[in-house]
Amino acid sequence: MESKSDAFVRIATQTHTTSASSSVVDYAIEMRNVNVYYGAFRAVKDVNLQIEARKITAIIGPSGCGKSTVIRCFNRMNELIPGARLTGEVLFHGKNIYDPDVDPVQVRRLIGMVFQKPNPFPKSIYENIAWGARINGYRGNMDELVEESLRQAALWDEVKDDLHKNALALSGGQQQRLCIARTIAVKPEIILMDEPCSALDPIATLKIEDLMRELARDYTIIIVTHNMQQAARVSDYTAFFTVDEDRAGVMVEYGPTNQIFTRPRDRRTEDYITGRFG
């Protein structure tokens, strides 16, 4: 009998082929009426958001407006937080990833995540890449996969002679690119990045931003950033969130990054991007 995870991967792959060949806008993932609660507190209110495939979408807004909570909804990471609860739907190729027949482990393989602080395993560079692929049942040539993933993450040239050195010896920027390589190695469709540069210096930050633009040829990227210049530099679309009178996070405005930064439609967006608030 087909397992839950096989069924989810099959649905994702089948519909992916169909949507890629159609001329209408190809949405990688979509939130419908999403609310997130921590206990009785509603942290995120009624979010509807369609993310275009193979583009970079930035989520911006003042601290506490729910950016991290929202990005965690895209791969069911909130359910690892005790007391967190979601209502609404997150549709991935038309399938709600919160349906009871969907395996969250498969969701997190297809929708990977890179965190604020680089978190390589205390193992070799090679093992950092190979480990995830191996537990996902990868049976191809591991050396090739490691090289390909490190090349895609723009790290290969810097580490190719040190593959068996401990990953923790790398610089912060290199560690973050290694974490991106590890995410890519399991062949996701979407990469979520929660403040991926906040622990990095400006040079390392620019390298990650260049890398994101490269990766957007093949992957859909959603990034949370508190850095408005970063959102303006790197993203195609921007979603601006703020807190409402109940302290719940709400999405105020969403559109092409250029429009949000030059012709915001909502006064609250304008106040934020011009530095009057937040």
Ligand code: ADP
């Ligand atoms: P942002 O990323 O925009 O700073 P968060 O998503 O971290 O915002 O937080 C949104 C709201 O949810 C805040 O009021 C925060 O205090 C609350 N919150 C976040 N994580 C938790 C948690 N694990 N338990 C309880 N409340 C939380």
